[in-house]
Amino acid sequence: MATEKDKLLLLWKNFRDGNKEAFAAIYNLHVDLLYRYGTKLCNDENLVKDAIQDVFIDLYLKSSNSIPANLKYYLLLAIKRNILKKIKRERDINNEICESLFEPEYSIETIIIEKENRDEINGRLAKILKQLSHGQKEALYLRYNETLHYDEIAQIMNITVESARKQVYRALKTIREGFRGEGLILMVLIISNIYKTNKKIIF
Structure with missing residues (x-):
């Protein structure tokens, strides 16, 4: 069975051979994740959409690579990089647009929807996440x-690998401490499903 990487390699090969539909497929496979990530970095949706367009144009022009x-x-x-560049150029780093750098909504309702104490847990989680x-x-x-x-997280965030590990470790530690005594199973569910791509994320 072909892996995701194998499929991408085939699409890229077809694109380099002149198949425009192959590039469209690459775009469709990645545009949603870029939009999700971009709108967490900055709440100006039009700026994010422009950045996505720039990124794919650049990728298109590098088809020979x-x-x-x-x-x-x-x-x-x-x-x-593109979003931060646009913010600096077009908004002169207007903090009103990007002050909430990375303030995603953490929607975990589906994890605990059948629990009687759902509201209490959600309230506690919201307070805990504000501490991060x-x-x-x-991270x-x-x-x-x-x-x-x-190592990839470190390069994206422009920090060391060790710092990336510490950021994740400290975040998980804060969440664990906030839910101490709730039981291992619930803790695993909360930590492992906060950011699953198949979960609804409210922007």
């Missing part, structure tokens, strides 16, 4: 939603 080893990582890094720094939230997102390796 070989496909990046990890295309998802490459695109996430590219979208972050922007860096911890971003947690990249690690558990986009399943990136720590």
Whole structure:
């Protein structure tokens, strides 16, 4: 059975051979994750959409090159750089637009929907998540939603690998401490499903 990487390699080969539909397929496979990530970095949706367009135009123009080893990582890094560049140029770093850098909504209702204490747990989780720094939230997102390796997270966030590990560790520690005594099974569910891509995320 062909892996995701094999499928991307085939699409990229077909695109380099002149198949425009192959590039459209690459776009469709990644546009949603770039939009999700971009709108967590900045709440100006039009700016994010422009950045996505720029990233894919750049990718299109580089069709003669070989496909990046990890295309998802490459695109996430590219979208972050493009968004920050646009903010600096067009908004002169207007903090009203990007002050809430990485303030994602953590929707875990489906994990505990049948629990009688759902409201209490959700309320506690919301308070706990507010304790996390922007860096911890971003590192947690990249690690558990986009399943990136720590070296990739470090490059995207422009920090060391050790710092990336610490950001994730401290975030998880805060969540665990907040739910101490709730039982191991519930803890595993909460931590492992906060950022699953098949869960609804409210922007």
